[in-house]
Amino acid sequence: MGKDFIHLSNISKSFDGQMILDELDLKIKENEFMTLLGPSGCGKTTTLRLLGGFETPDEGKIFFDGKDITHLPPNERKLNTVFQKYALFTHMSIAENIAFGLKISKKSKAYIDDKIKYALKLVNLDGYENRSVDSLSGGQQQRIAIARAIVNEPKVLLLDEPLGALDLKLRQDMQYELIRLKEELGITFVYVTHDQEEALTMSDKIVVMNQGYIQQIGSPEDIYNEPINAFVADFIGESNIIDGVMIEDKLVEILGTKIPCVDIGFDKNQPVDVVIRPEDVKLVDPSAGFMEGDVVSIIFKGVHYEIEVHANGYDWLVHTTKMHPVGSHVGINVTPFNIQIMNKPESSDEKAVELDV
Amino acid sequence: MVKKIGSRIYLSIIFLFLYLPILVLIVLSFNNSKTRVKWGGFTLKWYASLLENETIIEAFVMTLQITLTASILATIIGTLAAIGIHAMKSKGKAIMLGATNIPLLNADIVTGISMMLLFVRFTELGFSTVLIAHLTFDIPYVILNVLPKLNQTSKYAYEAALDLGATPLYAFYKIVWPDIRPGVFSGFLMAVTMSLDDFSITYFTKGAGVNTLSTMIYTELRKGIKPEMYALSTILFGIALILLLVMNYRSSKKAIN
């Protein structure tokens, strides 16, 4: 991928004495689909608004294509935003909405008409020029909001939870549409969401945030398979997060049982968090597992069964395609490679992070 | 920064414009001087002699009677009407709202005169005709305050209550009423304010025997305003100020909770 295009350098921002972002440092590459992911209040929307120019940081600088834009007003920035609740202008027609930015930059009538046609086609709403905003469904309004932003040919498109108000099916359709758009336009997308599935589906790079701090930056695969701490593990998908003690390299003790793993480099007897994805837990014959337990509940989820197994005082969450009736006695096994060992959070900040989930 | 200072100054000028006459009246109520323009020292004597001035007390009592009776009745009729209108189909709703707008938007003088023409045909002008006239312009304020609140309430919550076995009356009291109560209350307050402040419509419908504060002042214009009037209106304003401040404080506390 391209060079660093946007650089948020040591940004701090607080509202009413409450720290929202604390020395955030983030680089965004050209032509990248980057997602800021985190729970509400983690600072992701503030980060986006700083980029859009709707807020100014208390400290730090924002560079755009090498230029300092920290104090540039939103109307002079070469990026456009798709707002959470669409923010369409209800007193204008669809065409007037889309033409808004173009008219301000004094484009010719013919150019504007061309652009409206092109944009409507791009978002699959050809022929909607003269409809009123109120006559559109939520999904259609969202497409118009996207069309209105992209006709200005921004180098970066900011999207603030644009699919939040749509229902599930529509949301999934729009995810594919956004990926297609991004590929057709070849511009940078900065996408804010609290929906991990959205983030995993669309992004080139995910930035997991919590309480104003970046927790982890990486590809969807990295984030999912190698979460850096318990917060990320828990936020991205479901996980079994169990207190453990590192006995020695490649051996960890959880729930009174020593099990092999692949991690090395921890101190002897260091307390750790052990993270195991539900789909990585194998239910086997009682004698074949490293631990025995009883099935407490089972729910059919379509693709798999979601099973809860009570073993050694912990309720394990297990995803499996095999049916195990409630009450059956099973063994639990996990291949060492699928066991993630993580440092316990040290600072109180990080602890708060954990509680917040 | 300059913009901020400018807007502060502008704001102050407008507020001075709105509240200067009130300030003047309050100052006059403490003025120990026969001529109104000169300051003759501080006194409370107008407050003392207020109680002995029968015409003023009579007009004040009449004003209170009309205002309170009209506002309470208007609140009841208006709230019921709002619930009824809310349940209507769009056409009926439009007709009702159109009719509701007539007394609000029509000229006071025309409303007053047309009611007088009606009253003199069927009855003597007096307390009851003033009351009816006040009710007529108070009810629309109540309706317009309650209707938006009704539009905000969820139809489903009410139906859920019925589904859980509540009688319509109980469901209304437990589900709808808490939602519309602020609207009913502000409607009542608007009705009180409008009744208290009305002159034109009372003037045409009152007949000889009845005088509210407004009509009394108007008839006594040439004789000059008695200083006791200033004392009375200062007391009224003070009560309103305290009442509204307390309410504002309580509603803001609620908002915080």
Place this chain on the structure above:
Amino acid sequence: MFKLKKQFLAGPYIVWIIGFILLPIVLILFYGLSDYHGNFTFDNLLSIFDPIHMKSLLFSLRLALICTVICLILAYPLAMILNSMHLKHQSFVVFVFVLPMWMNFMLRILAWKLLLSNNGVINNILASLGLPAIQLLNTPSAVVFGMVYDYLPFMILPIYNAMSRIGHDIIDAARDLGANQVQVFFKITMPLTISGVLSGIIMVFVPALTSFVISNLLGGGKVLLIGNVIEQEFMQTMDWNLGSGLSIVLMIFVIASMAFMNTHNKDGEGTAVW
């Protein structure tokens, strides 16, 4: 079954509308279109073309127009300032503008009379500055001043309401699309507050056109508005037919201005002030 019952709750009010809103209007039409003996005539209506009546009508229209324009010029920036303060409780704004109404309206106008009179506070201030006294009272300007004072809240509140309904994200979106603050004002704020402006205009123009008290108090009998003419016909000359005829003319103007506003008001939120 219950649906039907609920609509019945409006019953008393429907009776009220018929008895005390519609019937009086029918009566005023009846009086206005008949002579003393009850014979049908257009004379009362046509008497508006009597030079005295016509003069006072035109004068009333002029003063009402001036008053409305002044109120609009004062109110719009004020609403913008109030809106920019992001008050937590918008009811506070209503409170501030409604509170003065609890002090009798006539007394408040009379207080202005004291302030504006020849030896009043304002002329005293002028005198102490060595400036010549100015005749403020008993002029058309004084009447307009009183009207602006009395009706200004009715212009501010609907505009402020309309303005506070504009979401921040709408403004942000316009800025994001390249609009500077002036462009945001003309392309977003103005068009979205037009309904508030229109209902403000109605709420000020109609009472200003039909007022008779303020002109009596501040005009000193020298300013004769159409409202004063009608009042005199009813309370002094006792020619109710003529008075009703002129009232009908007034009503036509009220309806016409309302119709004009309605055709220009797309979202129909016009009349809801509070």
